[in-house]
Amino acid sequence: MGLTEQLFGSNAEKFSQCVENKIAELSERHKDFLSEGKIDLSTSYMITFGQSGSGRVGFGRTQDISPEIDLEIDRILTECAEKHLQKL
Structure with missing residues (x-):
């Protein structure tokens, strides 16, 4: 079972679909x-769990693209997570 399934349970697919x-x-x-820089946004983010043993769920970008796009990616991840995250 992957991290997404552990965190989102039966809503994992809905979360993934929301983000995608x-x-x-x-x-x-x-x-x-994006085409000028040959940038693929589908590889520009990741889900993290427990930095330094904190147990916190986090989202991070694997690359900085532009302030506007970076902000949008952060917003998308947060909104989709809040909508579909199981109560832990």
């Missing part, structure tokens, strides 16, 4: 900029 759909919309809005 919103990242696809973001990619479409910024397609000219």
